[in-house]
Amino acid sequence: MSQQSHLSxxxxxxxxxxxxxxxxxxxxxxARSDGTEPATPxxxxxxxxxxxxxxxxxxxxxxxxxxxxxxxxxxLLPRGGLxxxxxxxxxxxxxxxxxxxxxxxxxxxxxxxxxxxxxxLLAFHEQGGDLAxxxxxxxxxxxxxxxxxxxxxxxxxxxxxxxxxxxTPSRGRxxxxxxxxxxxxxxxxxxxxxxxxxxxxxxxxxxxxxxxxRGRVTGVRLDVAAAGKGFQKRTGxxxxxxxxxxxxxxxxxxTLAAGVPPLRAAQ
Numbered sequence: 001m002s003q004q005s006h007l008s009x010x011x012x013x014x015x016x017x018x019x020x021x022x023x024x025x026x027x028x029x030x031a032r033s034d035g036t037e038p039a040t041p042x043x044x045x046x047x048x049x050x051x052x053x054x055x056x057x058x059x060x061x062x063x064x065x066x067x068x069x070x071x072x073x074x075x076l077l078p079r080g081g082l083x084x085x086x087x088x089x090x091x092x093x094x095x096x097x098x099x100x101x102x103x104x105x106x107x108x109x110x111x112x113x114x115x116x117x118x119x120x121l122l123a124f125h126e127q128g129g130d131l132a133x134x135x136x137x138x139x140x141x142x143x144x145x146x147x148x149x150x151x152x153x154x155x156x157x158x159x160x161x162x163x164x165x166x167x168t169p170s171r172g173r174x175x176x177x178x179x180x181x182x183x184x185x186x187x188x189x190x191x192x193x194x195x196x197x198x199x200x201x202x203x204x205x206x207x208x209x210x211x212x213x214r215g216r217v218t219g220v221r222l223d224v225a226a227a228g229k230g231f232q233k234r235t236g237x238x239x240x241x242x243x244x245x246x247x248x249x250x251x252x253x254x255t256l257a258a259g260v261p262p263l264r265a266a267q
Contacts (some may be wrong), residue, residue, distance in 0.1 A: 067156065067185055068107050070099045070249035073200070076226040076234040082198070084156075085180040087172075090189045092202035093222050095123065095240055097159070097189060099249060102129030104157050112137065112151045115144045115161035116190070126247045127240075149175050152184040162191020169194045198228035205237065218242050221252055 066081035073096070074080040082088060082100070090097045098120065101111050106128045113119055117138035125131060135155070140147045145167060148160045152175070167175075172193055179186040188196065202224040209218035219241040227233035237252040 065183070067109060068103050070103055070238075072236065072238045072249045072251045073099065073224065073226075075251065076224060076236050077198075078228075078231045082185055084183045084185055086197035087176050087179060087186045087188065087193065087195075088198045088200065089193055089196040090187055090200045092200075092224075093204055094120065095127075095220070095222065096200060096202045096224060097187070098124050098129070099127050099240070100187070101134070101157065101159065102127035105130040105133040109133065109156035110154075111135070111157040111159065112155045113159040113161070114140050114147050114151070115163055116159065123247070126245065128246065145171060145175060148186065149178050152178050152182045152186060155184060157185045157187060159187045159189065161189055162193070164191055166192035167194075196228075198226065201225050208239070208241075 065084050066079055067084060068074070068081050069077065090100065101113070102124050104111055110133045112135040114137045116136075119136070119138075121131065121134075124134070135151075137147055137151075144160060144162070148158050151158045158179075167188075172195070175186065202222045204220060205223040206221040207217050207219065208221070209216050219239045221237060221239045223235065224238050225233055225235045239250050239252045241248050241250055
């Protein structure tokens with residue numbers, strides 16, 4: 001066999017072989033456990049509204065432990081955070097998704113983002129996110145869902161960008177079951193996923209910092225809504241403010257927000 005033929009044979013891996021390689025790599029990631037007893041965590045996570053940190057572990061008993069979110073978003077959620085082992089749909093302004101991921105990594109969690117080549121990492125950093133705890137798979141082609149199912153074994157949060165597509169209910173149930181069994185959070189965005197446990201939607205509602213066409217934008221107001229299984233829809237006006245190069249979340253008084261003009265181009 002020629003050297004060229006040998007290289008061709010070794011690089012032309014099938015889809016099944018590539019997925020198997022990825023499974024082996026995920027199995028080597030520390031601080032996760034599939035046993036009946038929680039593993040000793042290497043990272044501690046402080047949920048919203050709790051004083052004592054909760055270990056980041058992934059077992060059947062830990063699937064309802066909470067992952068932190070920006071405090072104003074947490075005010076819209078029944079338990080102040082995102083429950084492990086669930087599926088969350090996030091749509092609208094990209095700042096909301098970025099804020100969720102930044103808060104998880106700032107607390108020590110690891111996230112994987114699939115199928116979102118346009119994700120703005122600068123905004124992620126400005127919201128306090130830890131870039132060292134983010135894995136990016138920008139172009140998974142036709143293996144996005146399979147990739148998400150595998151990465152749920154080793155990451156606290158997996159984001160699945162659907163690029164406008166839809167996931168069939170039967171396939172979605174299989175991936176959701178994997179998230180429950182591993183105690184990980186699956187976030188789906190930019191597409192259709194039937195029956196998520198929670199839906200978070202948002203739109204840009206206004207801005208601060210500009211007057212008569214002059215000035216500098218110092219804050220963007222977002223109208224955010226959360227609805228899910230077992231609780232009624234909740235809405236709120238939130239703002240991302242620029243404080244010395246760092247972006248901070250705050251709740252906006254609705255009476256003040258009513259007089260703020262819309263910012264149509266911002267996302």
